[in-house]
Structure formats: structure tokens, C-alpha cells
Amino acid sequence: MRAPAISVRGAGKSYSGVSVLRDIDLDIAPGEIHSLVGENGAGKSTLLKILGGAVRADAGTVSFDGVPATIHNPRDAIRHGISLISQEGALVPARTVLENVFLGRWSNRAGFARRRGDRRAFGGLLATTGFVVDPQARVAELPIGVQQQVEILRSLARGARVLAMDEPTAVLTEREKENLLELIRRLAAGGTTVILVSHFLDEVLGVADRVTVLRDGDLVISEEAAKHTPGTLVRHMVGRQLDVPHPDPPPLPAGAPVRLAAKGLGRGMVEGIDLTVRAGEILGIAGLVGSGRTETLRLLFGADRATAGVVEVDGKALTRPTPRRAMGAGIAMVPESRKDQGLVMARSVRENVALASLGVRRFGPFVRRRGERSAVGRVSASVDIRAAKPDAAIETLSGGNQQKALFAKWLLRGPRVLLIDEPTRGVDVAAKTQIHQLIVELAAQGIAVVVVSSEIEEVLGLAHRVLVLRHGRIAGQFTRGAPREDVIAVAFGQEGESA
Incomplete structure (x- = not known):
């Protein structure tokens, strides 16, 4: 049986004396869409950042394709084929979309950038993803949702074998969400491993092969997504049944100024x-x-x-x-x-x-x-x-x-x-x-x-x-x-x- 694309053993992390991850063991198979869910502060984003090199674990090991890996920074993670797309973003605002997508790996000959080749490659990425993004637009002028698309394009341009995505649909419209989820399915079908952190449980269950629930820094379950409903996930996340309807707004007083x-x-x-x-x-x-x-x-x-x-x-x-x-x-x-x-x-x-x-x-x-x-x-x-x-x-x-x-x-x-x-x-x-x-x-x-x-x-x-x-x-x-x-x-x- 082929070794898992990612194997985490005994991962732990603390901030200011507070433990946010404890002794995490997790396996993620090649081409799998694996979702991490949990309450606020459960450790989801921290685990994702450890895999993407944005955070260094205090304890534990990580292996890619069965080979132990040392991940001290994002460059180490990229070298192992993993690309982190975080909530905060990691683009260069003053640069164009094209420059950000090919940042650090521009086509060149004798030290000169080959923009024609980059534009051709960029067109291919747009065709693959279905995104509509102006390559000459400055990133600082783009809405956050479009900036996220630029990060996805950059990851694909780097040839990432693992996409670690933190709340990728949080700022997208309904149509953009559907397009992104379909892209995730296509990438996974082509062999890319996708790790998805999301608070949208319906989306998680609609796209994920497996789901892992974290609670207060501990791993609670890691099972096939098909076994669960949003209600069962919430119970695992909080340790109790939780109803989440929107509260009714207060009655508006007559004659309110x-x-x-x-x-x-x-x-x-x-x-x-x-x-x-x-x-x-x-x-x-x-x-x-x-x-x-x-x-x-x-x-x-x-x-x-x-x-x-x-x-x-x-x-x-x-x-x-x-x-x-x-x-x-x-x-x-x-x-x-x-x-x-x-x-x-x-x-x-x-x-x-x-x-x-x-x-x-x-x-x-x-x-x-x-x-x-x-x-x-x-x-x-x-x-x-x-x-x-x-x-x-x-x-x-x-x-x-x-x-x-x-x-x-x-x-x-x-x-x-x-x-x-x-x-x-x-x-x-x-x-x-x-x-x-x-x-x-x-x-x-x-x-x-x-x-x-x-x-x-x-x-x-x-x-x-x-x-x-x-x-x-x-x-x-x-x-x-x-x-x-x-x-x-x-x-x-x-x-x-x-x-």
C-alpha cells in the first residue's frame, strides 16, 4: 500500500504557555480532499501552518510520501510540494497579478524575464481554473476574493502537489464558491492532495473524502466524511449539541430617529x-x-x-x-x-x-x-x-x-x-x-x-x-x-x- 502523502506524528504547539495542539497523529492520502474542522481556537489553522512552513512545531514529525521532512519555513514546504493558502494572504500588494503568480520563478534567459512565456503560462492557468483575472492589475487594488484566486494560481504555477487551504470560500460569492469547490474536485481527481480548513460544514461534507475534527488542540476523530452530517460534526467539535440559528433582530421602535x-x-x-x-x-x-x-x-x-x-x-x-x-x-x-x-x-x-x-x-x-x-x-x-x-x-x-x-x-x-x-x-x-x-x-x-x-x-x-x-x-x-x-x-x- 502506498505511503500516505502526508503523515504527522506527535505534533504539538504552544503560544505564551497555552497549548494549542497536543500530540496530533494524522495521515492524509494522495489525491484526497481532507477537511479539518473545529471550534474557534481548536488548532486547525495552526496545524495547517505547520504543514505549510508558516509555523514551526514544538514537537512531532512530518513526512511527505513516506520521507521525513524538515519544515522550518514556507520555502521548505514548497520544496516538498506543499503550498499554503492562508486567510491572511501572502501576496506583494504593489506588484501585478502576473508578477505575483510567478514570483521567484520567472521564466528567464541570461537573467532577463521572459514575460511572453509567463503570459502564455498564465493563460493556461486561467483555462484550468476558470478564473477571470487581469494579469496586469495591481494586487493592492483587487478585492480580497480575487486576491485569493491569485494565491491559488501562484500555487498551481509552482506545481504544488498539496494545497493547504484555510477558509478559501469565506469571502466568495455563491457562484465563486461553486467554481472553487469544483476546481478542488478536479485537482484531487488529477492526483493533487487538498487539505481544507472551513467553517462551512455543508461545503465540507459536499467536497471532502475524509474529515478530521479538532477540539481544544486535541484530535477527536478522523473519519470518512460520508459518515457525518453537519449536526454530528458540531457535536464532535463542541462536545455537545449546538443550535446555530440567526438571532432575531430586536423590534424597531416606532418613530426611531x-x-x-x-x-x-x-x-x-x-x-x-x-x-x-x-x-x-x-x-x-x-x-x-x-x-x-x-x-x-x-x-x-x-x-x-x-x-x-x-x-x-x-x-x-x-x-x-x-x-x-x-x-x-x-x-x-x-x-x-x-x-x-x-x-x-x-x-x-x-x-x-x-x-x-x-x-x-x-x-x-x-x-x-x-x-x-x-x-x-x-x-x-x-x-x-x-x-x-x-x-x-x-x-x-x-x-x-x-x-x-x-x-x-x-x-x-x-x-x-x-x-x-x-x-x-x-x-x-x-x-x-x-x-x-x-x-x-x-x-x-x-x-x-x-x-x-x-x-x-x-x-x-x-x-x-x-x-x-x-x-x-x-x-x-x-x-x-x-x-x-x-x-x-x-x-x-x-x-x-x-x-
């Missing part, structure tokens, strides 16, 4: 955005990748300067909006990418949570640390941030705890308007439920909430109303309970009834 308004807002591809959000209301914004969802939130927050229109808070127009002025008016924003836009990864949990409200505790050039620790402790407990200690580096936390820290940072300011872009991206079932409940509670306190999500179910489940964007414009508006297929139809520009 308009807290946030935009009139004719626009910049670039975003045009003529008119919207209102009342105190205590949750407004959802849906649409395909590139529809202008994130761009609209950035205009509302002043992160991008609008070239048309006006933003009002409690009936008062923001003059020349900037993030500082928006914050002063009571607007807060949880951004799409916690790593690049929301957190300072090398700093501590305490420093990150306190960052947006430093001015409240500042006395001249000094910060009242005792008051800061107390305030951070209270808000961290309220959102259930699980960290070894407040001064632990935030980069050592799981993705779900990092996301909770983003919410805590803004809650410490007491916002009147909260803009949330992809609230549960890369978050497990239990943490997703906590974040959904938190959003509903904030609305019940009278905060006006705007939620952007690539998950149609999330938007429809949380919001009182849903706006659908297409090509930078509002294409439709739906009330709570609208059929999912109608929202998707409007997003794709097909026939559909809006209400």
Missing part, C-alpha cells in the same frame, strides 16, 4: 448611494464581489473621500469626512481584513482593544494604564475574548478571538453607528453565534448597525432590511424574510422581485 444617512454618495465605481439607518436598526448590504459593498462602507466612514454626496449622523452633515471626524461623530467600523486594516498584529491584546479610545484615558503625553486595563478587561469579557493574558501578542490568538477583539476595540468608544464588513469571516460555528448575538444586542441598545457580508444567509438572518448592490449602485431592497433566491437574482442582474 434616523441615525445615519447617505445622500447621493459616490466615488469611482460607487454612484448615487442613498440610504438611511435608524437607531436600533440593522441594515444589511449584499452583492457580489466587486459590487461596491466594501467601498460603500469606506465612504461612510471617510476612509475614502467621496467625490459626490453627503453623509449625515443624527441629521448633521459630516464636513469633508475622514475616519477621525467620523469617529468623532460616533461612527465605528470593523473592516474586512483584521490583519491589514483592523489590528496591529505585533502588539498585545490590551493595546489593540484600547487603541481607538486612547484619547479618553490620556493625560498629556501619558496614558492612565490602570484605568485602561480595567476598561479593556470589562469589554474583553463582554465579547468573550479568550487569551492567555491581556498582554499576549494578538497575532497568537485564533481568528475568531482576533475578530472579537476588533469589536471590543470599537465598543470601548461607545459608538452610535457601527459599520461591519464581513463580521464572521474565518470564524467557527460557536464564535459566529456569539458575534451574531452581539450584533443584535448592540442594535437593541439603540446603535445603528450596517452589516456587509458575502454570506447571503447571514445578511438575511440578521438584518431588518437588505440593500443589494450591483456595479456600485443599489439594485434592490428587501425586507426581512425575503427569499434568498430573489436576493441572489438581483445581485446577478436576473429577474427578481424586490420589496
